Amino acid sequence: MRCDRLWRDARLATMAGNGLGIVEDGVVAASGGRILYAGPAADAPAFDPERAENLDGRWITPGLIDCHTHLIHGGDRAHEFELRLAGASYEEIARAGGGIVSTMRATREADEDRLLHLALPRLDALIAEGATTVEVKSGYGLTVADELKMLRAARRLGEARPVGIRTTLLGAHALPPEYAGDADGYVDLICHEMIPAAARAGLADAVDAFCEGIGFTAAQTERVFDAARAAGLPVKLHAEQLSNLHGAKLAAEAGALSADHLEYLDADGIAAMARAGTVATLLPGAYYFMRETKLPPVDGLRAAGVPIAIATDCNPGTSPLTSLLLTMNMGATLFRLTVDECLAGVTRNAARALGLQAETGTLEPGKSCDLAIWDVERPAELVYRIGFNPLHSRIWKGL
Ligand code: DI6
Numbered sequence: 001m002r003c004d005r006l007w008r009d010a011r012l013a014t015m016a017g018n019g020l021g022i023v024e025d026g027v028v029a030a031s032g033g034r035i036l037y038a039g040p041a042a043d044a045p046a047f048d049p050e051r052a053e054n055l056d057g058r059w060i061t062p063g064l065i066d067c068h069t070h071l072i073h074g075g076d077r078a079h080e081f082e083l084r085l086a087g088a089s090y091e092e093i094a095r096a097g098g099g100i101v102s103t104m105r106a107t108r109e110a111d112e113d114r115l116l117h118l119a120l121p122r123l124d125a126l127i128a129e130g131a132t133t134v135e136v137k138s139g140y141g142l143t144v145a146d147e148l149k150m151l152r153a154a155r156r157l158g159e160a161r162p163v164g165i166r167t168t169l170l171g172a173h174a175l176p177p178e179y180a181g182d183a184d185g186y187v188d189l190i191c192h193e194m195i196p197a198a199a200r201a202g203l204a205d206a207v208d209a210f211c212e213g214i215g216f217t218a219a220q221t222e223r224v225f226d227a228a229r230a231a232g233l234p235v236k237l238h239a240e241q242l243s244n245l246h247g248a249k250l251a252a253e254a255g256a257l258s259a260d261h262l263e264y265l266d267a268d269g270i271a272a273m274a275r276a277g278t279v280a281t282l283l284p285g286a287y288y289f290m291r292e293t294k295l296p297p298v299d300g301l302r303a304a305g306v307p308i309a310i311a312t313d314c315n316p317g318t319s320p321l322t323s324l325l326l327t328m329n330m331g332a333t334l335f336r337l338t339v340d341e342c343l344a345g346v347t348r349n350a351a352r353a354l355g356l357q358a359e360t361g362t363l364e365p366g367k368s369c370d371l372a373i374w375d376v377e378r379p380a381e382l383v384y385r386i387g388f389n390p391l392h393s394r395i396w397k398g399l
């Protein structure tokens, strides 16, 4: 059988089914950027490849997926980090004009080219560790024009590098100063102008909001979800990060792809997510960087069969993290996720959190040939090491 590329003498973690889907003597064949076959060499058809590589027993996993990032932003918050080290709290800094609003100012000042230029090194760091799909949110522009500018810069990341980019409109991230005291007025702008404009321009693949005391109420979140539905866009939610506003339940009942953070999630929220099949995206980088002590209810999520994804949440304020390998280590060390859960969290379940489960996230025939090839002896090494990158090579869409 003809194929474009063939990888042989490989060990596979296909991530198909529930576990790692391990194949000891495996072969992957690709044609037209799609996986033709991924499985035991013994069962493989006789392939006639244009190009074949012998991997000497290296491991192949699906290309990694970072399903929650704020990669596009102006400036940084290193100075606020120093203030926090000296004892200031995140809330105090925000009240003094820092926080999300300081990044908003820097993002408004930057033009689209500049935002792209600033984000590329962050994207390159993810790619260097085997990422083949990355979600990127807006949320630091907070005007129609600046949010669309962020989304255009995000889309251009996918033209500048061989990687799949999924964009999410997060207009409801923070209240911009010009709407102080009028959060509902800002939500009107999001619902009546921002979401329709992003949808019309094809710039958003999903809509997100920050449902939190320092963000938006459940009622405001619901309005954002209604506008997203009217525009034909799926939703996600930053929920239960700092308190429990029952956002995850709201998200699940709106058919959300994922609810993210979830440290303060309760049993009711877990049950709603399980019923809806909403992915729980845990963000151990933010938990670590904020020195949070309230753990997300991993046992409850597990027991209810809620699919768990993990992601960097790469953002300048609460998770300046551009490593999915370190994210996995934190998921295991801080949240007590198993190796299998960590790997599923950056592959199969991360794909699902983006609505891409038919397209990527496992090594299965018909899916995009997105591979990460590793110089390791066992998959656990990908989770266990800290600050070491064993990536051998990376394939996106068969190339
Ligand atoms: N939750 C977070 O951790 C980030 N956004 C959000 O909704 C914080 C973003 C920032 O501080 O810049």
Ligand code: FE
Residues within 6 Å of the ligand: 068, 069, 070, 238, 313, 315
């Ligand atoms: Fe976030």
